[in-house]
Amino acid sequence: MSKNIPTQEQCEVVSGLLKNLAHPQRLMILCQLTAGPKTVSELEELSGASQSAVSQFLGRMKAEGLVDATRETQYVYYEIKDPRVKKLIQSLDRIFCANP
Amino acid sequence: MSKNIPTQEQCEVVSGLLKNLAHPQRLMILCQLTAGPKTVSELEELSGASQSAVSQFLGRMKAEGLVDATRETQYVYYEIKDPRVKKLIQSLDRIFCANP
Protein backbone atom coordinates (compact mmCIF):
# COMPACT_ATOMS: atom_id res chain seq x y z
CA MET A 1 0.00 0.00 0.00
CA SER A 2 2.87 2.38 -0.59
CA LYS A 3 2.17 5.68 -2.35
CA ASN A 4 4.59 5.36 -5.18
CA ILE A 5 5.08 8.69 -6.90
CA PRO A 6 6.52 8.34 -10.39
CA THR A 7 9.33 10.41 -11.82
CA GLN A 8 8.66 13.05 -14.42
CA GLU A 9 10.28 10.81 -17.00
CA GLN A 10 8.02 7.90 -16.12
CA CYS A 11 5.04 10.18 -16.49
CA GLU A 12 6.23 11.16 -19.94
CA VAL A 13 6.66 7.55 -21.06
CA VAL A 14 3.37 6.32 -19.63
CA SER A 15 1.30 9.30 -20.75
CA GLY A 16 2.77 8.94 -24.22
CA LEU A 17 1.63 5.35 -24.34
CA LEU A 18 -1.79 6.24 -22.95
CA LYS A 19 -2.38 8.61 -25.84
CA ASN A 20 -2.87 5.55 -27.99
CA LEU A 21 -5.76 4.40 -25.81
CA ALA A 22 -7.32 7.83 -25.33
CA HIS A 23 -9.47 7.61 -28.43
CA PRO A 24 -12.60 5.47 -28.74
CA GLN A 25 -11.82 3.68 -31.98
CA ARG A 26 -8.18 3.15 -31.17
CA LEU A 27 -9.05 1.75 -27.77
CA MET A 28 -11.48 -0.61 -29.48
CA ILE A 29 -8.75 -1.74 -31.87
CA LEU A 30 -6.43 -2.52 -28.99
CA CYS A 31 -9.15 -4.35 -27.08
CA GLN A 32 -9.90 -6.44 -30.15
CA LEU A 33 -6.23 -7.24 -30.50
CA THR A 34 -6.02 -8.57 -26.95
CA ALA A 35 -8.32 -11.35 -28.12
CA GLY A 36 -5.81 -12.35 -30.80
CA PRO A 37 -4.30 -11.25 -34.13
CA LYS A 38 -6.51 -9.42 -36.62
CA THR A 39 -6.14 -8.08 -40.13
CA VAL A 40 -6.39 -4.40 -40.95
CA SER A 41 -9.73 -4.84 -42.64
CA GLU A 42 -11.12 -6.82 -39.72
CA LEU A 43 -10.08 -4.02 -37.39
CA GLU A 44 -11.58 -1.49 -39.77
CA GLU A 45 -14.87 -3.34 -39.55
CA LEU A 46 -14.71 -3.89 -35.79
CA SER A 47 -13.75 -0.34 -34.88
CA GLY A 48 -15.71 1.63 -37.45
CA ALA A 49 -12.66 3.70 -38.37
CA SER A 50 -11.63 4.31 -41.97
CA GLN A 51 -9.05 2.21 -43.79
CA SER A 52 -6.56 5.03 -43.79
CA ALA A 53 -7.05 5.85 -40.14
CA VAL A 54 -6.67 2.23 -39.06
CA SER A 55 -3.57 1.75 -41.15
CA GLN A 56 -2.01 4.94 -39.87
CA PHE A 57 -2.77 4.09 -36.29
CA LEU A 58 -1.36 0.57 -36.61
CA GLY A 59 1.73 1.92 -38.32
CA ARG A 60 2.35 4.33 -35.50
CA MET A 61 1.81 1.68 -32.87
CA LYS A 62 4.21 -0.60 -34.69
CA ALA A 63 6.83 2.15 -34.80
CA GLU A 64 6.37 2.57 -31.05
CA GLY A 65 6.89 -1.14 -30.53
CA LEU A 66 3.44 -1.81 -29.16
CA VAL A 67 2.23 -4.12 -31.91
CA ASP A 68 3.75 -6.47 -34.47
CA ALA A 69 2.70 -7.10 -38.05
CA THR A 70 3.09 -10.21 -40.16
CA ARG A 71 2.04 -10.51 -43.77
CA GLU A 72 0.18 -13.68 -44.63
CA THR A 73 -0.83 -13.98 -48.26
CA GLN A 74 -2.59 -10.73 -49.05
CA TYR A 75 -3.50 -9.94 -45.46
CA VAL A 76 -1.43 -8.30 -42.77
CA TYR A 77 -2.06 -9.60 -39.30
CA TYR A 78 -1.44 -7.30 -36.35
CA GLU A 79 -1.01 -8.44 -32.81
CA ILE A 80 -0.01 -6.90 -29.52
CA LYS A 81 3.72 -7.12 -28.92
CA ASP A 82 4.26 -5.20 -25.68
CA PRO A 83 2.90 -7.32 -22.83
CA ARG A 84 2.32 -4.18 -20.79
CA VAL A 85 -0.34 -3.12 -23.25
CA LYS A 86 -2.18 -6.38 -22.75
CA LYS A 87 -1.97 -6.00 -19.00
CA LEU A 88 -3.22 -2.46 -19.23
CA ILE A 89 -6.23 -3.42 -21.32
CA GLN A 90 -7.01 -6.19 -18.87
CA SER A 91 -6.85 -3.71 -15.99
CA LEU A 92 -9.18 -1.36 -17.82
CA ASP A 93 -11.60 -4.21 -18.34
CA ARG A 94 -11.51 -5.11 -14.66
CA ILE A 95 -11.90 -1.53 -13.49
CA PHE A 96 -14.42 -0.16 -15.95
CA CYS A 97 -16.25 -3.08 -17.51
CA ALA A 98 -16.54 -5.61 -14.70
CA ASN A 99 -19.97 -7.13 -14.18
CA PRO A 100 -20.38 -7.21 -10.40
CA MET B 1 -9.11 -15.53 -18.92
CA SER B 2 -12.10 -14.53 -21.00
CA LYS B 3 -11.54 -12.14 -23.89
CA ASN B 4 -13.97 -9.46 -22.93
CA ILE B 5 -14.59 -7.12 -25.82
CA PRO B 6 -16.09 -3.81 -24.73
CA THR B 7 -18.99 -2.07 -26.41
CA GLN B 8 -18.43 1.03 -28.48
CA GLU B 9 -20.03 3.05 -25.71
CA GLN B 10 -17.70 1.64 -23.09
CA CYS B 11 -14.77 2.57 -25.30
CA GLU B 12 -16.06 6.11 -25.53
CA VAL B 13 -16.41 6.46 -21.77
CA VAL B 14 -13.06 4.89 -20.93
CA SER B 15 -11.09 6.66 -23.66
CA GLY B 16 -12.63 9.95 -22.56
CA LEU B 17 -11.38 9.33 -19.05
CA LEU B 18 -7.98 8.26 -20.28
CA LYS B 19 -7.51 11.59 -22.01
CA ASN B 20 -6.98 13.08 -18.59
CA LEU B 21 -4.01 10.79 -17.98
CA ALA B 22 -2.53 11.06 -21.46
CA HIS B 23 -0.45 14.12 -20.66
CA PRO B 24 2.71 14.07 -18.56
CA GLN B 25 1.89 16.86 -16.12
CA ARG B 26 -1.71 15.85 -15.71
CA LEU B 27 -0.71 12.26 -15.06
CA MET B 28 1.72 13.53 -12.45
CA ILE B 29 -1.02 15.54 -10.79
CA LEU B 30 -3.27 12.50 -10.57
CA CYS B 31 -0.45 10.36 -9.23
CA GLN B 32 0.28 12.95 -6.56
CA LEU B 33 -3.39 13.02 -5.64
CA THR B 34 -3.48 9.28 -5.08
CA ALA B 35 -1.16 9.92 -2.14
CA GLY B 36 -3.71 12.26 -0.57
CA PRO B 37 -5.34 15.69 -0.95
CA LYS B 38 -3.24 18.56 -2.24
CA THR B 39 -3.73 22.27 -2.84
CA VAL B 40 -3.58 23.85 -6.26
CA SER B 41 -0.27 25.50 -5.56
CA GLU B 42 1.23 22.27 -4.24
CA LEU B 43 0.20 20.54 -7.43
CA GLU B 44 1.58 23.42 -9.45
CA GLU B 45 4.91 22.91 -7.74
CA LEU B 46 4.86 19.12 -7.97
CA SER B 47 3.86 18.93 -11.62
CA GLY B 48 5.70 21.89 -13.05
CA ALA B 49 2.59 23.13 -14.83
CA SER B 50 1.45 26.75 -14.66
CA GLN B 51 -1.11 28.03 -12.19
CA SER B 52 -3.67 28.53 -14.91
CA ALA B 53 -3.10 25.13 -16.47
CA VAL B 54 -3.36 23.33 -13.14
CA SER B 55 -6.52 25.18 -12.20
CA GLN B 56 -8.11 24.53 -15.57
CA PHE B 57 -7.25 20.89 -15.46
CA LEU B 58 -8.58 20.44 -11.94
CA GLY B 59 -11.75 22.29 -12.85
CA ARG B 60 -12.35 20.01 -15.77
CA MET B 61 -11.68 16.91 -13.71
CA LYS B 62 -14.08 18.15 -11.09
CA ALA B 63 -16.77 18.75 -13.71
CA GLU B 64 -16.24 15.19 -14.89
CA GLY B 65 -16.65 13.91 -11.35
CA LEU B 66 -13.15 12.52 -11.05
CA VAL B 67 -11.96 14.78 -8.24
CA ASP B 68 -13.48 16.75 -5.40
CA ALA B 69 -12.53 20.16 -4.08
CA THR B 70 -12.93 21.57 -0.59
CA ARG B 71 -11.97 25.05 0.43
CA GLU B 72 -10.07 25.31 3.67
CA THR B 73 -9.21 28.86 4.68
CA GLN B 74 -7.54 30.36 1.62
CA TYR B 75 -6.52 27.04 0.12
CA VAL B 76 -8.53 24.66 -2.01
CA TYR B 77 -7.76 21.02 -1.46
CA TYR B 78 -8.34 18.60 -4.29
CA GLU B 79 -8.64 14.87 -3.91
CA ILE B 80 -9.59 11.93 -6.05
CA LYS B 81 -13.28 11.18 -5.89
CA ASP B 82 -13.79 8.41 -8.41
CA PRO B 83 -12.32 5.21 -6.95
CA ARG B 84 -11.76 3.90 -10.47
CA VAL B 85 -9.19 6.60 -11.05
CA LYS B 86 -7.26 5.48 -8.00
CA LYS B 87 -7.38 1.88 -9.15
CA LEU B 88 -6.23 2.87 -12.59
CA ILE B 89 -3.25 4.80 -11.28
CA GLN B 90 -2.35 1.85 -9.09
CA SER B 91 -2.50 -0.44 -12.10
CA LEU B 92 -0.27 1.89 -14.07
CA ASP B 93 2.21 1.86 -11.23
CA ARG B 94 2.21 -1.92 -11.11
CA ILE B 95 2.54 -2.32 -14.87
CA PHE B 96 4.97 0.45 -15.75
CA CYS B 97 6.84 1.41 -12.61
CA ALA B 98 7.24 -1.85 -10.73
CA ASN B 99 10.73 -2.63 -9.49
CA PRO B 100 11.17 -6.35 -10.17
Added chain:
DNA sequence: TCAGTATATTATAATTTTATAATATATCAA
Protein backbone atom coordinates in the same frame (compact mmCIF):
# COMPACT_ATOMS: atom_id res chain seq x y z
C1' DT C 1 -9.82 49.30 4.44
C1' DC C 2 -5.67 47.69 2.05
C1' DA C 3 -2.06 44.67 0.41
C1' DG C 4 -0.80 40.09 -0.34
C1' DT C 5 -1.63 35.33 -1.46
C1' DA C 6 -4.49 31.55 -3.57
C1' DT C 7 -7.47 30.17 -7.00
C1' DA C 8 -10.54 30.75 -11.08
C1' DT C 9 -11.88 32.52 -15.43
C1' DT C 10 -11.46 34.28 -20.02
C1' DA C 11 -9.37 34.99 -24.31
C1' DT C 12 -6.33 33.78 -27.69
C1' DA C 13 -2.25 32.28 -30.14
C1' DA C 14 0.33 28.15 -31.08
C1' DT C 15 0.49 23.47 -31.65
C1' DT C 16 -1.16 18.95 -32.20
C1' DT C 17 -4.67 15.66 -33.59
C1' DT C 18 -8.00 13.90 -36.45
C1' DA C 19 -10.47 12.95 -40.56
C1' DT C 20 -10.45 12.55 -45.31
C1' DA C 21 -9.21 12.24 -50.02
C1' DA C 22 -6.15 10.79 -53.27
C1' DT C 23 -2.78 7.88 -54.67
C1' DA C 24 0.63 4.14 -54.33
C1' DT C 25 2.03 -0.57 -53.50
C1' DA C 26 1.36 -5.52 -52.90
C1' DT C 27 -0.91 -9.73 -53.66
C1' DC C 28 -4.13 -12.75 -55.71
C1' DA C 29 -7.19 -14.99 -59.11
C1' DA C 30 -8.54 -15.45 -63.57
Added chain:
DNA sequence: TTGATATATTATAAAATTATAATATACTGA
Protein backbone atom coordinates in the same frame (compact mmCIF):
# COMPACT_ATOMS: atom_id res chain seq x y z
C1' DT D 1 -1.31 -9.53 -68.06
C1' DT D 2 -5.49 -7.59 -66.05
C1' DG D 3 -8.78 -6.47 -62.60
C1' DA D 4 -9.92 -6.89 -57.89
C1' DT D 5 -8.82 -6.69 -53.08
C1' DA D 6 -5.76 -5.41 -49.06
C1' DT D 7 -2.74 -2.30 -47.11
C1' DA D 8 0.29 1.82 -46.93
C1' DT D 9 1.53 6.48 -47.81
C1' DT D 10 1.03 11.32 -48.57
C1' DA D 11 -1.12 15.64 -48.33
C1' DT D 12 -4.15 18.66 -46.33
C1' DA D 13 -8.23 20.66 -44.33
C1' DA D 14 -10.81 20.68 -40.06
C1' DA D 15 -11.04 20.30 -35.27
C1' DA D 16 -9.31 19.86 -30.73
C1' DT D 17 -5.68 20.64 -27.35
C1' DT D 18 -2.25 23.23 -25.06
C1' DA D 19 0.20 27.08 -23.35
C1' DT D 20 0.08 31.66 -22.02
C1' DA D 21 -1.23 36.17 -20.71
C1' DA D 22 -4.34 38.99 -18.60
C1' DT D 23 -7.74 39.67 -15.46
C1' DA D 24 -11.11 38.45 -11.88
C1' DT D 25 -12.50 36.60 -7.48
C1' DA D 26 -11.91 34.98 -2.73
C1' DC D 27 -9.82 35.00 1.45
C1' DT D 28 -6.45 36.56 5.11
C1' DG D 29 -3.95 39.47 8.12
C1' DA D 30 -2.43 43.90 9.28
